[in-house]
Amino acid sequence: MDRVRTVRDVLLRPSTESELPRLSELTEVVYGVRREPEVLRWLLFHPGPGPEVESSVAERHGRIVGHVASLHCRYWVHGGTVTGAHRMLWMVEHAARGRAGVPLAGRTPDTDFEVVLGGTAATKAMLVMRGFREAGEALEVRLSTAAAGSATTRPTGLELVDFDPAAAGPVAPPDTLVNLAEPDHLAWLAACPEHDGLLFTLERSGEPLGPVLLYVNQANDPPTGRIVHMPCLEEDADLALLAILDRLGREGCAEATVLATEDGLLRAAESLGGEVFYRRPLWFRNPNRAVEPVRFYLTYMEGDLAYRRV
Incomplete structure (x- = not known):
């Protein structure tokens, strides 16, 4: 430049x-x-x-x-x-x-x-x-943490545990562009001065699926949450959301938002009562034709959006 x-x-x-x-x-x-x-x-x-x-x-x-x-x-x-x-x-x-x-x-x-x-x-x-x-399209989805209430009474095999920067989950589908979720980048996002940043590792029956980053806005009454990053899952995305919403509920949040650019996550959120409240086009520029994804699973590409939507 x-x-x-x-x-x-x-x-x-x-x-x-x-x-x-x-x-x-x-x-x-x-x-x-x-x-x-x-x-x-x-x-x-x-x-x-x-x-x-x-x-x-x-x-x-x-x-x-x-x-x-x-x-x-x-x-x-x-x-x-x-x-x-x-x-x-x-x-x-x-x-x-x-x-x-x-x-x-x-x-x-x-x-x-x-x-x-x-x-x-x-x-x-x-x-x-x-x-x-x-x-x-990039869709903003609002979820109620109450959706996790009944689910926590039955075992799902998915849970949030202490963040392990060395714990990598399964690789996303090859045709999907996904954030690499590097520990340094996640740690920087977690240090946002406007909100409480919470870092976890998502596990299924003890096996790591990838990192989860959440924001909690304590300035709201009651507090509100943001799912800044969760791994791209071909199955059990709804169960992952339930585990995340349960944690945000225990942080006092009544609702949370998440950015959805991929149909699987959108379907999972809507199955839990998620409501799309904001739509915007996703613009892509690939000058050298070196990157040709079929799908986009974008999370903390939000930079300035992740903390604005809490």
């Missing part, structure tokens, strides 16, 4: 930590919800292990009028690992959209592919211009 360049009277350059208060203002202007500087620092400038993040601002006449970031994440597909980027905190002041929006859209990370969720009509036009295609 070009680090610094000027398009007409707009300067595009890397953002700095000193600009976090201004970026915090932009989140309120664009999204209607203010994200405090400490949250943006965690998201964009985290020290130590965790995903690579490229954060850029658009500056016009000495004033920051826009921002976009790309969070890099490793995925598994067709028997190998690839690196993808998820655009996040793509925000431009209304008066500057014409001048700053398009140049920010052109910031291209050095990864195998890119994913974007949703966007306005103008955003979609820019994505198509940049070579993105609509590859599916």
Whole structure:
């Protein structure tokens, strides 16, 4: 990616930590919800292990009028690992959209592919211009933890145990793009300053199926939960959800949300009374045709979405 360049009277350059208060203002202007500087620092400038993040601002006449970031994440597909980027905190002041929006859209990370969720009509036009295609839907599903009540009276063989970073579960179907669920990435997500992060390993009769990451928002009354990551399961996804909902219920949560980009997880959630309350298109850009998944099982590609939907 070009680090610094000027398009007409707009300067595009890397953002700095000193600009976090201004970026915090932009989140309120664009999204209607203010994200405090400490949250943006965690998201964009985290020290130590965790995903690579490229954060850029658009500056016009000495004033920051826009921002976009790309969070890099490793995925598994067709028997190998690839690196993808998820655009996040793509925000431009209304008066500057014409001048700053398009140049920010052109910031291209050095990864195998890119994913974007949703966007306005103008955003979609820019994505198509940049070579993105609509590859599916990303659905936000709300679940009641009460669904786990009756299930806990019968054995299911699935349970959440203490997180073991060395415990890897079965490999997902080869044609499905899934998050690699690396321990460092999960630990970074679990450290989100807005919520309590809970890391577990999901087991079936003592055999590991993969990691589970949950958020609990204690600021709500009663607390609410978010299933940030759970393994891609070809069977027993409903039982896995029951074990997770039971745990969130014991944390005091009345309900929880989960992102579903794959039919199996959606069916499992709906079988437990899950309700789809938000839909957005999933945009995919694969410039070198190196990654051609048939299905998408995306979880913590959410970067900035995982903590907004709690």
